[in-house]
Amino acid sequence: MTETEEKTGPPVTLIDPIDMTKLDANFRRDISSMPNGEELSACFACSTCTAACPIANQWNYKPHQLIRMILLGMRDEVLSSKEIWECLTCFQCQERCPQNVRVTDIFFDCKNLAAEEGYVPENIIALAKSLVEKGQLYEIINDWEREDLGLEPEVPGLSIEGIQSILKGTRTHKLVEGDE
Ligand code: SF4
Numbered sequence: 001m002t003e004t005e006e007k008t009g010p011p012v013t014l015i016d017p018i019d020m021t022k023l024d025a026n027f028r029r030d031i032s033s034m035p036n037g038e039e040l041s042a043c044f045a046c047s048t049c050t051a052a053c054p055i056a057n058q059w060n061y062k063p064h065q066l067i068r069m070i071l072l073g074m075r076d077e078v079l080s081s082k083e084i085w086e087c088l089t090c091f092q093c094q095e096r097c098p099q100n101v102r103v104t105d106i107f108f109d110c111k112n113l114a115a116e117e118g119y120v121p122e123n124i125i126a127l128a129k130s131l132v133e134k135g136q137l138y139e140i141i142n143d144w145e146r147e148d149l150g151l152e153p154e155v156p157g158l159s160i161e162g163i164q165s166i167l168k169g170t171r172t173h174k175l176v177e178g179d180e
């Protein structure tokens, strides 16, 4: 098998059988009833969203497949998928959809539902924890890099208390506290 053939094998979702007993008819309705879901049913599976997506070739579930899975009621598979969290929110799919399906925004809705139903990946929780506890998503650990650039060792003006005050009561805070 050539390297190209290895990388372009058939998508998992096209070869795995769908367990009809696990389909949830309410999932489609839940997403459709959200502000971004109005045009969901207009999707005619043209795959333009997938063609436009810069990261789809890394995903088992491509954007058009995720939309189809929502329409079919594959609630668990969509909400537990890593793809909805890895979306770059570049809006390329949404901009190009000929049916005005709000693909990117629907993935936001999926993330919100996933959070409500306890499907948030560990790495996302770790990022939220860092934001709530340290006021930033990524710690600057190599002071010498700042020094090389002629910057102060610490990030100036960062108020952890201020950020914590803003985040208090948000769903991000609840997620870290384990209430979400
Ligand atoms: S581009 Fe729009 S109509 Fe085409 S598959 Fe994607 S969501 Fe469906």
Ligand code: SF4
Pocket (backbone or CB within 6 Å): 049, 052, 053, 054, 055, 056, 063, 086, 087, 088, 089, 090, 091, 092, 093, 094, 103, 104
């Ligand atoms: S918004 Fe997400 S799904 Fe849409 S093209 Fe960008 S990365 Fe792909």
